[in-house]
Amino acid sequence: MAQLQRKTNKKVKVKKENELLGTLLSVMGVGLFIVLSWGAVYLLYLSR
Amino acid sequence: MIDKRDAKLSLFFLSISFLALFIGAIAGLLQTLVRSGTIELPLSIGYYQLLTAHGVLLALIFTTFFIVGFLYAGISKTMGALYDVPRRTGWLGFVMMTFGTILATIFILLNKATVLYTFYAPLQASPWFYVALVHVVVGSWLCAFSMWNQYYIWKKKTNNKLSPLFSYMAVMTMALWFIATLGVAATILLQFIPWSIGWVDKIDILISRTLFWYFGHPLVYFWLLPAYMCWYVVIPKIIGGKIFSDALARLAFVLFLLFSIPVGFHHQLLEPGISHSWKFFQVVLTFMVIVPSLMTAFSMFAVFETAGRKKGARGLFGWVKVLPWKDVRFFAPMMGMLIFVPAGAGGIINASHQLNQVIHNTLWVTGHFHLTVASTVALTFFGIAYWLVPYLSGRTLTPQMNKLGIIQTIMWTIGMAFMSGAMHVVGLFGAPRRTAYTTYSDHPQALDWVPYQAAMAIGGTILFLAILLLIYIIGYLAFKAPIGEMDFPLGEVEEKATSTPIILENWKLWVGISAALIFIAYTLPFWHMIEHGPPGSPGYKFW
Amino acid sequence: MHMHKYEKIWLWSGAVCLTVFLLIVGVSAYAMGNQPPSHMETIDPKEAAVTAPFDKPRMTKVGDQEYEAIMLAQAFTFTPSKMTVPKGSTVHFKVTSTDVVHGFQIPSTNVNMMVTPGYVSKISYTFEEPGKYLILCNEYCGVGHQVMAVTLEVMS
Incomplete structure (x- = not known):
């Protein structure tokens, strides 16, 4: 019984965390934009 | 509705704020037209005089008055009507600030203070400008x-x-402002006023610049934090969601207090007299202040996604569709948030030590802060004003005004895309900021910049039209809109969120750490400036 | 304080990226000498125009393909106003101001620094491409700020 309870708890938790997958992908997109623009200006610095 | 007396105080601050915005916008429009070579100003007005008015009225006056007005409204809403002493002190503050604003504007218009809003020594304005x-x-x-x-x-x-x-964030914002403005107050009171009156004949330039930028960087966070307050506290309610985490929101504000001040050297990266090691040290601290913004980005998306899923949105990005895009109270701040992505990326580039050589004092920088303060912050403030002004004046935001607000936001975004986009690109080519129309004796490189400056003028014109629309909406909401009850949208915290540790309200601790970081970052280089400083400079009036 | 698993992932990736940025600029600055201009030498700004070497602003050859440009910035001009070097030369610019704060920038290069009265600013650059390089003031210095520029000719 206790084991079953733990299992369900885990499932609920996993489901809840997954609910923010869109958020994670969105912020990672933001991060990618930052890295690319920083890299572009750094290359410009190197080329000058 | 909050206490009528508090509503009045808040409305008075907001009025001066929008008045300053209107005058500053006129200057801004004329600047873009001059810089593109479209018009020449009548002899008595100078480009740099306009630039001074634009900077002072928008960067200092519009923002500060709006912020104080917004914070008073929210404090009265969340902690109850202001007690007598705080309210009276607030009015005294209003009178002093307004007097200073009028005095400064007069001296700028008289062409006695054409020193731009950064008033770098040894350009010397009338003492009354500094007194203002x-x-x-x-x-x-x-x-x-x-x-x-x-x-x-x-x-x-x-x-x-x-x-x-809300009130916690307001107290934090004003704490950051107070600690930051100690620097600018010191340079004005101890250096500029005695020197401009003639009590002393010389000024130490590097010390004045350092004190200015000790203030100048947290200044941008003073603009940003109230926008974050709207995002953290107001937006969740508007979209029908909950605040993601009270504790993490407070933690973000603590981090801003700690790391936004001891970083002023990243505005002075290309200056002589400061060793590169201290510059690099402050660059590292600057990077720390990016972390709370990363936290904010996550919180915001999480609020959107959670709210969307509660409404039944499915799939990875289904929640985007159910956001209230047609509600200007959401739409304007949301555009501000989206614009903060390129704005933040640009900011990281600016602060990256020697990378600063690529963009320093070019139009890229002007483009950058027109994305931060003039879009992210301004659009959020506009979004607040659309409900706050009718809320305070006992009127309602009508569907028609809501629609106009959405059009205003779109115009602002398009105008800024033209203006700031062109500024970023031509800045990378090397076009300098704060410079009137010039082709440097038809140098081919400078001639290549002209089309971009024309794009800036197109953007500037759209932005000015957007300001006219904004002023109309705000005026209508304040004086004409139907009488009624509005909501002050205040989000509630997600039930499952963790409770807030009381250490976050330990002001002595946070102010203490903030002071310690400031001492670590500034004491030695500042002592070096005093100890090994060159003879000072007399004042110059080159305008 | 509980933090969502995804938020931890996001913040850690952010922290790693920021650290990498800092490492890149740090290594470039400290191991390869690409520091932003931070010269510490001082000078009396009122006497700058009569203090050596600024009493004779000039471009001099100091070595093989190496030149030194001693320059004065004053409202609204740079001296010397005419300078020429052959292609491939490294020029060490040494600049000071006799009056207000000026900027010193050569567009399309990494030459960009502040010229603060009382201090000597230094920056070096190797001109690989021939052409007429624009040297301009990028800090507001008064009503004639927009005309403050000279050219440096790099001969092929």
């Missing part, structure tokens, strides 16, 4: 004291209950 700035700063301090006083009394009366999130 002191009034604005000290007046804002009175407002800070008044808000802290309100918080203190509230805490006592409620037996040290956890403060409302």
